[in-house]
Amino acid sequence: MKKLLLGNGAIARGLYEAGCRFVSSYPGTPSTEVTEEAALYPEIYAEWAPNEKCAMEAALGASIAGARAATAMKHVGLNVAADPLFTASYTGVNGGMVVIVADDPGMHSSQNEQDSRHHAIASKLPMLEPGDSAECRDYAKLAFALSEQFDTPVLLRTCTRVAHSQSLVELFDREECPLSEYTKNPAKFVMTPGNAIPAHVRVEQRTEALRQWNENSPILKEEMSSGEWGIITSGISYQYVKEALPDASVLKIGMVNPLPLERMAAFAKKVKKLAVVEELDPIMEEQLRAIGVHVDLGKKELGLLGEYSQSRIRAAFGIANPENQKLEEPLPVRPPVLCPGCPHRGLFHVLHKLKVRVSGDIGCYTLGAAAPLSAMDTTICMGASIGVLHGMNKVRPEEKVPAVAVIGDSTFMHSGMTGLVNLVYNQGFGLVLILDNSITGMTGHQQNPLTGMTLKNQPTAQLSAEAIVKACGIERVRVEDPQDLKGLEAAIREELAAKAPSVIIVRRPCALLKWVKHNPALHVDADKCRSCRACMQIGCPALVFADKARIDPTLCVGCGLCEQLCHFDAIKA
Numbered sequence: 001m002k003k004l005l006l007g008n009g010a011i012a013r014g015l016y017e018a019g020c021r022f023v024s025s026y027p028g029t030p031s032t033e034v035t036e037e038a039a040l041y042p043e044i045y046a047e048w049a050p051n052e053k054c055a056m057e058a059a060l061g062a063s064i065a066g067a068r069a070a071t072a073m074k075h076v077g078l079n080v081a082a083d084p085l086f087t088a089s090y091t092g093v094n095g096g097m098v099v100i101v102a103d104d105p106g107m108h109s110s111q112n113e114q115d116s117r118h119h120a121i122a123s124k125l126p127m128l129e130p131g132d133s134a135e136c137r138d139y140a141k142l143a144f145a146l147s148e149q150f151d152t153p154v155l156l157r158t159c160t161r162v163a164h165s166q167s168l169v170e171l172f173d174r175e176e177c178p179l180s181e182y183t184k185n186p187a188k189f190v191m192t193p194g195n196a197i198p199a200h201v202r203v204e205q206r207t208e209a210l211r212q213w214n215e216n217s218p219i220l221k222e223e224m225s226s227g228e229w230g231i232i233t234s235g236i237s238y239q240y241v242k243e244a245l246p247d248a249s250v251l252k253i254g255m256v257n258p259l260p261l262e263r264m265a266a267f268a269k270k271v272k273k274l275a276v277v278e279e280l281d282p283i284m285e286e287q288l289r290a291i292g293v294h295v296d297l298g299k300k301e302l303g304l305l306g307e308y309s310q311s312r313i314r315a316a317f318g319i320a321n322p323e324n325q326k327l328e329e330p331l332p333v334r335p336p337v338l339c340p341g342c343p344h345r346g347l348f349h350v351l352h353k354l355k356v357r358v359s360g361d362i363g364c365y366t367l368g369a370a371a372p373l374s375a376m377d378t379t380i381c382m383g384a385s386i387g388v389l390h391g392m393n394k395v396r397p398e399e400k401v402p403a404v405a406v407i408g409d410s411t412f413m414h415s416g417m418t419g420l421v422n423l424v425y426n427q428g429f430g431l432v433l434i435l436d437n438s439i440t441g442m443t444g445h446q447q448n449p450l451t452g453m454t455l456k457n458q459p460t461a462q463l464s465a466e467a468i469v470k471a472c473g474i475e476r477v478r479v480e481d482p483q484d485l486k487g488l489e490a491a492i493r494e495e496l497a498a499k500a501p502s503v504i505i506v507r508r509p510c511a512l513l514k515w516v517k518h519n520p521a522l523h524v525d526a527d528k529c530r531s532c533r534a535c536m537q538i539g540c541p542a543l544v545f546a547d548k549a550r551i552d553p554t555l556c557v558g559c560g561l562c563e564q565l566c567h568f569d570a571i572k573a
Contacts, residue, residue, distance in 0.1 A: 005169045007162040010133035012037035014140025019177030022062035024055040027443035028074030029109040030163040031102035051414040056081035063097040066179035072100035090199040092151035096144035103159045105279045106307040115280035120257035127155040127257040129235040133167040211258040219254025230271025244313040340542040341511030341557035346482040348375040359388035363408035364442040383415025390428045402496045404431045410440035410448040424473035438509040469503045476502035519558025528570035535562040
């Protein structure tokens with residue numbers, strides 16, 4: 001039977017068919033659905049971990065115990081998990097272990113555009129790169145086989161376009177894979193220097209064995225044509241190449257580390273001109289040049305930035321793109337914005353009003369940086385807000401403009417606790433605002449340790465943010481409602497004046513949670529409206545202005561923020 005599947009869903013299907021027993025991940029777009037879909041199979045234990053490092057270690061533990069195990073994350077998540085990943089390369093596995101990493105060319109939902117192939121090279125691990133959903137399923141299964149054959153974790157790299165596009169996938173039955181026998185083996189799994197030194201020798205031998213396997217691998221596809229150009233490519237770029245240049249000869253690389261350089265060099269000799277088409281960094285191109293292969297067209301023509309496309313590839317080859325139908329009017333700009341009723345909106349309005357410096361973090365609340373709220377100075381990585389605040393206040397202790405940190409509930413559990421401990425331990429000061437919306441919002445409502453539910457919607461221990469913060473050494477802890485603008489402003493002013501480490505947990509559930517009950521939509525009394533635009537300061541999509549303010553009843557959830565801002569009693573239920 002064939003089924004239309006997202007790339008992420010197809011990977012989950014591959015995990016299932018391969019007999020995978022254990023999946024641990026932290027949600028991160030565009031990888032999130034891998035774990036969500038895996039959780040739907042009763043045969044797979046699946047969980048959300050507090051962060052990617054925890055997930056990687058748990059998956060490695062399951063592998064050492066003899067199970068086929070996997071973990072999934074986005075590209076920046078692999079940075080967090082790099083510590084155990086690099087050492088797992090030395091230890092190897094017992095049961096097969098697959099690490100799924102989703103890159104984000106074009107930065108659709110990411111703070112950088114890094115190329116995860118560098119992680120594969122640096123950690124000396126094999127990396128497979130599928131180009132459609134069918135290959136996602138096939139490569140996931142192959143990854144387990146390679147993992148066990150070569151005693152190594154295997155990286156499976158996708159990108160946004162593969163993860164979130166659909167194609168037909170043939171479905172097969174699950175092949176149960178019994179637990180591999182576990183035998184105590186400190187020489188293999190205890191990475192003291194005495195054990196790590198010979199392990200490194202094995203890693204180098206393994207890399208060469210994998211390279212030789214890749215020279216004749218079933219996922220190395222050579223498609224010769226009568227065309228003048230030969231193109232070496234991989235992953236989603238293969239799809240673009242086939243559509244843009246149907247007459248070109250193509251060598252499609254399935255395992256992108258270690259590369260099959262002998263086959264690549266042999267292919268180059270078969271064609272008049274050679275091009276390398278790869279998104280992000282010129283990894284294949286540079287390795288080809290290093291062995292003396294001339295590349296006629298590569299990054300210089302195609303560029304280092306963003307996603308590729310059929311039209312971009314045609315342009316690089318000097319081929320005119322077909323004339324497309326043009327719209328009579330340009331499409332309206334639709335910048336990302338906080339949802340109507342978002343609990344973060346009131347907080348950022350207050351922070352903007354107080355003119356404080358705001359060190360931000362990773363989450364949907366990062367949209368607080370956008371106009372008209374314009375209440376964010378920095379966003380670096382998960383958990384960085386507290387560390388940045390600490391550093392700012394240490395070098396500018398008498399700064400007239402106060403500073404705060406904002407961090408979401410899930411992000412606090414991910415990486416915020418250590419930053420808070422650092423602030424307290426090193427005698428810092430500053431106000432940390434934990435934006436607790438009762439869910440992991442940005443990636444689509446995943447559970448976390450503060451929600452009291454597991455990935456499989458089973459009740460579990462619900463950790464207390466207040467208790468954790470106090471355990472970190474914070475004495476000034478309070479909870480405030482972000483929709484009470486006056487109360488929230490008073491609380492922030494008080495804590496800023498204290499010049500001490502303090503935390504305000506700004507708590508109200510996400511407006512999109514199914515169990516949240518909304519109030520009736522508000523409306524504007526046109527006779528009372530003075531067109532002052534005070535209500536527009538919060539940037540709510542439900543509010544529009546044309547001579548006078550108006551509320552779209554199809555969007556308004558009755559949160560009441562605009563009502564609090566109106567000085568003329570013009571906004572009512």
